[in-house]
Amino acid sequence: MATVAKVVVDVPTMQTNQPYDYAIPADMVDQAVPGVRVVVSFGKGTREVMGVIVATTDQQDFDGELKPVLRVLDDHPILDAELLALSRWLADDTFAFWITCLQAMLPSALHADTKWLANGAKTVGSRGHVATEDFIVPLLAPDEYTTLAEQQRRNATRRIKLLTALAQWAASHDEPRLHAVVGPDSFDRATVTAGAKQGWLRIESREFYRRPYAQLDAQARTQPLTPTPQQQRALDALIPAITAEQDRTFLLEGVTGSGKTEVYLQAIAATLARGRNALMLIPEIALTPQMVRNVKGRFGADVAVLHSALSDGERFDEWRRIERGEARVVVGARSAAFAPLTNIGLLIMDEEHETSYKQDDAPRYHARDVLQWRGAYNHAPVLLGSATPSLESRARAAKGVYTYLLMPERANQRPLPPVQVVDMRSAQLDSASGDFSTVLLNALRTRLDRHEQSVLMLNRRGFSSFVMCRECGYVAKCPNCDISLTLHLDSHTLRCHYCGHEEAVPTVCPSCGSRRIRYYGTGTEKVEQTLHQILPEARVLRMDVDTTRRKGGHAKILKAFGQHQADILLGTQMIAKGLDFPDVTLVGVINADTSLGLPDFRASERTFQLLTQVSGRAGRADKAGAVIVQTYNPDHYAIQLARHHDYERFFVTEMGIRHRSGYPPYYFTFKLTVSHPEDRLAAKAIYQLAAELKQSLSDQAVMLGPTRGAIARLKRRYYYQIVIKYKKEPQLHETLERLLTTTQVGSRNVFQIAFDREPLSFV
Numbered sequence: 119m120a121t122v123a124k125v126v127v128d129v130p131t132m133q134t135n136q137p138y139d140y141a142i143p144a145d146m147v148d149q150a151v152p153g154v155r156v157v158v159s160f161g162k163g164t165r166e167v168m169g170v171i172v173a174t175t176d177q178q179d180f181d182g183e184l185k186p187v188l189r190v191l192d193d194h195p196i197l198d199a200e201l202l203a204l205s206r207w208l209a210d211d212t213f214a215f216w217i218t219c220l221q222a223m224l225p226s227a228l229h230a231d232t233k234w235l236a237n238g239a240k241t242v243g244s245r246g247h248v249a250t251e252d253f254i255v256p257l258l259a260p261d262e263y264t265t266l267a268e269q270q271r272r273n274a275t276r277r278i279k280l281l282t283a284l285a286q287w288a289a290s291h292d293e294p295r296l297h298a299v300v301g302p303d304s305f306d307r308a309t310v311t312a313g314a315k316q317g318w319l320r321i322e323s324r325e326f327y328r329r330p331y332a333q334l335d336a337q338a339r340t341q342p343l344t345p346t347p348q349q350q351r352a353l354d355a356l357i358p359a360i361t362a363e364q365d366r367t368f369l370l371e372g373v374t375g376s377g378k379t380e381v382y383l384q385a386i387a388a389t390l391a392r393g394r395n396a397l398m399l400i401p402e403i404a405l406t407p408q409m410v411r412n413v414k415g416r417f418g419a420d421v422a423v424l425h426s427a428l429s430d431g432e433r434f435d436e437w438r439r440i441e442r443g444e445a446r447v448v449v450g451a452r453s454a455a456f457a458p459l460t461n462i463g464l465l466i467m468d469e470e471h472e473t474s475y476k477q478d479d480a481p482r483y484h485a486r487d488v489l490q491w492r493g494a495y496n497h498a499p500v501l502l503g504s505a506t507p508s509l510e511s512r513a514r515a516a517k518g519v520y521t522y523l524l525m526p527e528r529a530n531q532r533p534l535p536p537v538q539v540v541d542m543r544s545a546q547l548d549s550a551s552g553d554f555s556t557v558l559l560n561a562l563r564t565r566l567d568r569h570e571q572s573v574l575m576l577n578r579r580g581f582s583s584f585v586m587c588r589e590c591g592y593v594a595k596c597p598n599c600d601i602s603l604t605l606h607l608d609s610h611t612l613r614c615h616y617c618g619h620e621e622a623v624p625t626v627c628p629s630c631g632s633r634r635i636r637y638y639g640t641g642t643e644k645v646e647q648t649l650h651q652i653l654p655e656a657r658v659l660r661m662d663v664d665t666t667r668r669k670g671g672h673a674k675i676l677k678a679f680g681q682h683q684a685d686i687l688l689g690t691q692m693i694a695k696g697l698d699f700p701d702v703t704l705v706g707v708i709n710a711d712t713s714l715g716l717p718d719f720r721a722s723e724r725t726f727q728l729l730t731q732v733s734g735r736a737g738r739a740d741k742a743g744a745v746i747v748q749t750y751n752p753d754h755y756a757i758q759l760a761r762h763h764d765y766e767r768f769f770v771t772e773m774g775i776r777h778r779s780g781y782p783p784y785y786f787t788f789k790l791t792v793s794h795p796e797d798r799l800a801a802k803a804i805y806q807l808a809a810e811l812k813q814s815l816s817d818q819a820v821m822l823g824p825t826r827g828a829i830a831r832l833k834r835r836y837y838y839q840i841v842i843k844y845k846k847e848p849q850l851h852e853t854l855e856r857l858l859t860t861t862q863v864g865s866r867n868v869f870q871i872a873f874d875r876e877p878l879s880f881v
């Protein structure tokens with residue numbers, strides 16, 4: 119019998135990052151099992167903390183008397199064996215605290231609430247967050263109610279009315295919601311309470327789920343489409359792997375509009391038919407409305423949805439539906455990778471190149487890695503889909519590590535829309551603001567005349583943080599790193615975030631001598647105003663962080679656009695992906711360049727992806743589409759190849775550049791960040807780390823920095839970073855782990871140290 123619980127406590131420090139032994143009191147043996155949350159006292163004194171039991175044993179590691187588990191918070195494990203094992207792996211892989219990983223897997227409703235710990239409340243548990251509702255349960259037979267009604271005094275009209283209703287409910291086995299029947303023109307609460315006292319009925323409180331997509335579940339199911347030949351080929355490769363329960367990874371590269379969604383849906387159907395469940399990740403909430411409708415449309419209430427736009431209560435309820443085995447398909451954003459789904463037979467990641475799959479805070483995981491871990495655990499294939507795969511994934515497919523599936527044509531057999539590149543250096547501009555070329559404006563006018571819709575994208579990636587020459591398109595780059603320099607307005611300098619190189623902001627273009635050098639950028643709001651001036655008859659919907667902050671904001675805007683309540687959808691890159699509106703015949707990109715200026719070796723990749731994705735929104739149905747891209751860098755290969763929808767050539771070109779400059783996927787990267795409220799101490803710490811690292815790294819590894827963080831001072835802390843590029847460093851993991859525990863930096867709490875394996879952001 120298990121007498122000892124190994125508990126990971128909610129005290130996220132390096133010293134406490136291991137399970138502690140606690141005695142299981144005899145009356146708790148049934149509840150104190152792996153995967154439940156408990157309250158234990160920790161350290162000196164009577165401090166109570168939450169913890170998670172990760173294992174139980176009948177032998178204790180610690181000799182001496184163990185403190186007991188004080189309370190068990192869950193009546194059954196909320197993390198099963200798979201998720202407990204995953205948390206252990208995740209902590210190791212990302213260098214995060216184990217408790218942080220466990221927390222990341224649970225909906226916030228189940229996180230430790232410091233308030234109840236402080237107030238010393240007796241119990242807390244999942245029940246506290248469950249929504250309940252009162253129901254009326256008739257307790258007698260229909261004719262008994264009729265008799266009772268006849269026995270009432272004539273003027274007891276309310277009682278007679280209630281008894282008559284009870285007779286009906288009892289006859290039809292109805293147990294109505296109290297809320298639905300109590301009201302000004304039916305019963306008052308007092309009468310119902312009196313009826314309960316008389317033994318006529320019982321008021322029963324029952325759990326119910328807050329269902330964010332209940333109305334979608336009620337809709338008629340869609341039928342599978344007859345696959346196109348290229349979809350059939352993809353399915354012919356996938357379905358045998360699903361059936362044979364192989365943990366392989368597939369890369370589905372399908373041009374925009376090729377019908378990847380239908381492949382996902384039919385692969386999910388095959389998984390369900392095998393009696394297994396499916397997990398599907400989609401990027402951020404911007405995409406969810408259409409994709410959720412698609413998946414719900416096919417599988418109805420079997421689908422649970424998890425993403426950050428749900429309220430805590432809704433997310434918790436969807437999570438419980440999954441945990442109880444009531445949902446067989448999970449669709450969600452990044453953190454849904456940890457959904458408590460069991461018996462997984464297929465894992466899908468749509469738009470696999472998206473950076474939002476990587477978490478910026480601890481645990482700094484990439485959801486792709488989590489899916490692959492779970493695929494191996496469950497013996498299930500992983501399907502990565504994109505029109506513009508990440509270079510890492512495409513390179514793995516080229517090597518045969520992933521199985522490569524290609525869908526080069528649109529499902530409707532139509533060509534991809536022609537892309538016209540407008541050179542803004544010489545273009546005729548239509549308005550004083552300089553945002554619109556005549557070409558783009560005329561195209562918008564034509565669509566208005568024809569009552570067709572347009573999508574306008576304002577690229578805000580890297581917004582106004584770099585310097586560009588308006589005459590020749592020159593962007594200031596670091597002489598050492600070939601990375602765009604970032605503008606720091608506070609110091610009026612340009613800085614390289616990789617190596618620390620710093621120079622003054624030029625007043626004259628070093629390339630052409632022009633004085634028209636400035637930081638480039640316009641906000642969506644300003645463009646909207648310009649549009650109102652130059653196209654007053656156009657109805658414009660704006661979609662950006664401001665207009666979508668409120669819950670359901672995305673869905674509302676997209677719905678309105680889908681119903682033709684607007685002619686132009688103007689937005690940031692959140693409109694670039696996934697939207698499928700048949701009447702959009704024009705896509706305009708106001709400024710293609712801002713993302714080229716990102717201080718990141720992936721700037722070209724990001725620009726290519728963005729332009730290809732947004733171009734893909736045009737001409738998806740019967741009407742032919744067109745794309746107009748305004749740029750100051752018309753000859754840049756990312757823009758030229760996006761213009762030709764040529765992902766494959768982009769891949770080869772970009773791989774050549776990465777090879778020459780020693781970046782992923784040829785090299786691995788690792789970022790270390792140190793921060794401290796005192797600049798001097800943060801700097802000292804990073805140099806100390808750098809020195810220790812240098813000793814244990816091989817000659818092949820390259821260390822960039824130490825350098826100041828992009829935001830050198832954030833929340834009163836100073837940041838410094840090191841980036842390591844390496845091919846093979848078998849000792850690295852161990853070295854880093856040692857650094858975490860032994861260096862002064864690791865042992866002092868005022869220092870914060872963050873490790874990021876394969877960072878997607880270098881700033």
Ligand SMILES: Nc1ncnc2c1ncn2[C@@H]1O[C@H](COP(=O)(O)OP(=O)(O)OP(=O)(O)O)[C@@H](O)[C@H]1O
Binds near residue numbers: 530
């Ligand atoms: N087999 C099919 N028969 C008829 N129409 C199809 C078929 N497959 C897909 N379609 C239609 O083609 C259009 C594009 O499909 P879908 O949105 O899945 O493309 P996608 O590959 O996800 O593109 P994107 O990368 O742009 O999101 C949709 O309107 C879809 O209904």
Ligand SMILES: [Zn+2]
Binds near residue numbers: 630
């Ligand atoms: Zn210039």
Ligand SMILES: [Zn+2]
Binds near residue numbers: 616619
């Ligand atoms: Zn540099």
